[in-house]
Every structure is written in C-alpha cells, then in structure tokens.
Amino acid sequence: MATGRTHRPATRSRGIPEATVARLPLYLRALTALSERSVPTVSSEELAAAAGVNSAKLRKDFSYLGSYGTRGVGYDVEYLVYQISRELGLTQDWPVVIVGIGNLGAALANYGGFASRGFRVAALIDADPAMAGKPVAGIAVQHTDELEQIIQDNGVSIGVIATPAGAAQQVCDRLVAAGVTSILNFAPTVLTVPDGVDVRKVDLSIELQILAFHEQRKAGEETGQGGSEAAEGLEGTPAPPARAAAAATDRKGPDGDVPAVMPA
Amino acid sequence: MATGRTHRPATRSRGIPEATVARLPLYLRALTALSERSVPTVSSEELAAAAGVNSAKLRKDFSYLGSYGTRGVGYDVEYLVYQISRELGLTQDWPVVIVGIGNLGAALANYGGFASRGFRVAALIDADPAMAGKPVAGIAVQHTDELEQIIQDNGVSIGVIATPAGAAQQVCDRLVAAGVTSILNFAPTVLTVPDGVDVRKVDLSIELQILAFHEQRKAGEETGQGGSEAAEGLEGTPAPPARAAAAATDRKGPDGDVPAVMPA
DNA sequence: GATTGTGAAGCCCTTCACAGCA
C-alpha cells in the first residue's frame, strides 16, 4: 500500500475523502474500457462490478463529485470519463522524472500506463556515469548532476524515486529543493519531507509480507490451530535474546495462546 | 495502494486489525535497521519516528500482538524483530512464482527485498517461448505450459502476476486452479478470484494519479482558486457528449463552484 | 521519572435503506 502525507485535514470546503480519491483512478480505468467498447451508459451496479467495489460505495463516491447520473438510467460513460479525468487533474500534462534507472526504473520508464494518463516521462536520471547517454525506453539517461536543471527546465513537480534505499533520502532532498512537490517512492525507506510535499510509497516486499500473514492464517485454520505458531521451528531463526525468554513467561497474548514457543 | 479481499471479517478470536497488519512490515524494517546497528532497546517514540507513524498508533498496534515492552524502558529490539517476523509468518519459507518476465517481472526477480524476508523465488514463468531457458536473476525462465507442474512441485501458495493486463485473469485462474491462494497483482486489471484467495494489487499509474490530484489542488490554492477547474482548457479534451452539456445546468457540485466550465 | 498499555472519545469510511426522480 502507499500512504500519502495526511495534508490539509479535509479542510477546504470541497473536501473529497481521501478514500474516494484513491478509487477514482479505478473507476476511470473501468470507464475507459467501456468507452473503448462504445458503451454509452452504465449503471452503478455494472460499473462497480467492473471496478471491483460495491455499488453503494461507488454512488457515494460520485456524489462527492456532483450529481452526474440519471435516475432510472445510469451514468453517461463519456461524460464521467471527462469529469473524473478533470477531477484527478489528468486533463493537464504532468512531466515526471524517474530517478534511479535500474531494473525497476527501466520498467517504470517502459510502463505504458503513464503516458496514457497524462503523465509524460520528462527525464530519466541515474547516478552511474556509465548510464549517461544510454537510451532507455527511447529516452537518453542523464546524470544526477543535472537533476536540478532538468527539474527547472521542464517544470517538473512530480518525481519518482527508484534508487537503492541508501540514496533515496538524498535524492528526495534534491528533488524537493529543486521544486518537486509530489514524490512516488519505490525505495524501501521512510522519506522525510517538508510540509506541503506529498509522498506516496510502493513497497513490493511489504505487500508480500501482508500476503504471507494471511496465508499463514489459512494454513493454521486448516489444521484447527490459531495460526500464529505457524509451521516454523525448521531452521535457525535467530534465537530471541535472554531477556525475551524470561519475558515470555509473563506474555499475555490477546488470546492466551502462543505459549512461549520459541526455538532453542 | 493495494487492497486485499476483506476475508474473514475480523472473526477468529485473535483478530489483528488489517491496518495494523499493514504496518507490521514497516516496524520490522525499522527494527531490522536498529538490530544491525546493535541497538538493544528502543522506545515507542523513537521507533515510531523511524517507521514514519505516530507513537500512540505504534503502541496500540503492538498491544494487539501482546505486551512486548517494558514500561519506563521501551522494547527489546531483537525480541520484537522475532515476534513480528513470527506474526507475519516470515519465520517460514515462502516459495513464490513470478509470472510475466518483462521489464517489471525482471525487476521483481532481481529485487533483493524478497529473499531477505523469507520469500524465495521458486520460478520465473513467461508465455514467450523465446524467453524459455534464459536466465533472469540467476534463474532460468520457464514456459507457461509448465505452470501447474511448477506450482505443485514447489508447494507454491503465493503468486506474483506481472503480465500485461490482457493475460492477467487467465494466469490468475490457472494459478488458483493449481493451488495458489495468495496473489500479488501488478497488472492493471481487477482480478476475480474464488473465496479464500487473497489478492493484493499494486498499480503504478494509480499512485501517480492520486499524486496528480493533490498536486492540482496545490496549484489551485496558490492562485486562490478552488483548484478544481485546473489549468486545463489548453488542448482538446474530448468534448463531453450532448447530454452532458444539458445536464451541466443542473449540476450541483458539492460546493457550488465549478459552474459547468467545459470545453466547447 | 520514564514509558508502556489501554479505555474512551472522535473521526472517517462503509453500508444500509429508502426517498426522489426520470
């Protein structure tokens, strides 16, 4: 998941709930698909199914934007596409820079979903001098030295960080200093930014860990266990420190189970 | 963001809130860093800062796992690392397969964060016969034909889909039929799965769109506008359909602004 | 004195259910 800075606590009259904003792109994608199939109108029920949400939620979401539907009929597909695009700011052009052209950066540069949504890759930046000049996705990689100049010349306000974790904060600072006010962070680090700068993060390993948590539960359920003591004990997980072993006796797990089972 | 199927509605006695589960990997990462620096204990305040959350939230989160701290002192780093790892199921080995070895799939295969967290890339699968046998991240790519066999032979329960959108559902169906019960989806499509299967999605373009929304607001504020009419009107956004123009007169935006400004 | 663990309050979001409208 990605979390943005909770900025502007829903102040500003026209407050669209953050949760709704996060779903608008989903609706937009579904609507675009309908539009390409020349479907003229769609009901909340159908659109909700296509977007993977429930219809009451969808109607509530749209109600924050205005009354864009027709009772008894549904929503005009083209019109909704336009309204949501406008609301999201996709009717304007957003130049973005991608910093860190490793495997992931290259994947991002090649990702078609950007260009098709009003985002334009203005530059690819990498710290490795050997990368400079090499074309990736048809764009010549530029060296980090030129970062500030690139930001300013292109009026970039959105930056994507795909560097190793160690370099992320430094790159972030430079981006912000140069005028970037929105950052999409793929590096597994918490970025510190001044007020007024938005950060969203995408962490691949975090998503897998969340899946693992649920997967473990499933396995535990099958065997009738709580699911938390898991199948471990196989190989050496680092033994908990001395204090831990002692403390384990006083553990009051919220459930009463997990009776201090830990590898010797 | 990634959203899982809301399965098991917080039933099962030991219910850890989903929001808490989503933060555990964050804490774990911060704790691992402390552990590597041999820091013995940490207060909720310090750890919260390192993880980018507030301390009350962190303490509440930990309280769901049990009473793992010491009042007046803080938390034992090593012990917490162990407890959270166990809770997340990272003390066991999770073989995963990655399907779709394009730019993104390759990036994922090379991503170090997986291996370091108990995840093992058991196989790379691609539909392109030309890819078969090619090594990516030190692993030979296998053809889709072998998907079922691979899943079964390796006891894979977690699959990663990095294919184009068009192929995603089909791949998903095959994964599920072969026994996969958790899927991380990078394809920009809504996947339909049977009950009991978890899906989390990561959509790069959605994250950017959310940033664009906020970016647009910032721009609007500077100029004292509501922020919603944006800077558009430059070039031809597809004109809304006829019906829309008519409907525009009745629009009641939740704020009263946006007086039907739309391109001719 | 310091810091955790947690009831209670508040907020946001979801869901329900139905009035309102085409």
Add this chain to the structure above:
DNA sequence: TGCTGTGAAGGGCTTCACAATC
C-alpha cells in the same frame, strides 16, 4: 418501474490522555 443520491446507522481506526508499571 428502475436506478441514482443521500441521510442515518454502524464499524473500524486513530488519537487522546492517563493509570499502571518498571
């Protein structure tokens, strides 16, 4: 009749604030 738009109810998460504990 069919479907949207929305008040109201409900649920979950966050934040507060302080008692419990070391």
